[in-house]
Amino acid sequence: MNEKLKAYNDKMEKTIHVLETEYGAIRAGRANPAVLDKIMVDYYGVPTQIQSMAAISVSEARILVIQPWDKSTLKAIEKAIQTSDLGINPTNDGSVIRIVFPPLTEERRKEICKSVRKQGEDAKVAIRSIRRDANEKLKAQKKAAAISEDEEKDLEEQVQKMTDKFCKKIDEIASAKEKEILEI
Numbered sequence: 001m002n003e004k005l006k007a008y009n010d011k012m013e014k015t016i017h018v019l020e021t022e023y024g025a026i027r028a029g030r031a032n033p034a035v036l037d038k039i040m041v042d043y044y045g046v047p048t049q050i051q052s053m054a055a056i057s058v059s060e061a062r063i064l065v066i067q068p069w070d071k072s073t074l075k076a077i078e079k080a081i082q083t084s085d086l087g088i089n090p091t092n093d094g095s096v097i098r099i100v101f102p103p104l105t106e107e108r109r110k111e112i113c114k115s116v117r118k119q120g121e122d123a124k125v126a127i128r129s130i131r132r133d134a135n136e137k138l139k140a141q142k143k144a145a146a147i148s149e150d151e152e153k154d155l156e157e158q159v160q161k162m163t164d165k166f167c168k169k170i171d172e173i174a175s176a177k178e179k180e181i182l183e184i
Helices: 003-024 071-083 106-143 149-182
Strands: 040-043 046-049 054-060 063-068 097-100
Touching: 003 106, 003 149, 040 071, 063 071, 071 097, 106 149
Parallel strands: none
Antiparallel strands: 040 046, 054 063, 063 097
């Protein structure tokens, strides 16, 4: 890969990484610790991630178990989960918190798939924006006589191939997530 395009390739890689992180937080009817990533607990006045204060494990396909290292934080963790947008009520037995994920309804699965497609499209828009920035930079370099016209065309072609590759990857990731969500 051309050194001039490495920064744009890295930006596109980051876009893919962000999309995969967002998809990881979408609950597909199975217990997945990533759904707790954005939930913050008020821990002695400091917003703290659940992962920083407890061991999280999947005991069964639909059950997530949260075992805090400090038992006095059980209520705070439970409250944070209840007030989050997860839409699931945790059960607290005094030593651990269990979150049971109910099976998703057909209607809910379709809503989630729409959201997955929208996030995929947003990621593609971000990739195309990176392509536009790269092409504008190449035009500016040509205008400043830093690169030749042939070199500009060659680099623009490489940027387009990169864009196509990453858009295809986004489509693959999105369709895999949709398949996972629609799986019963």
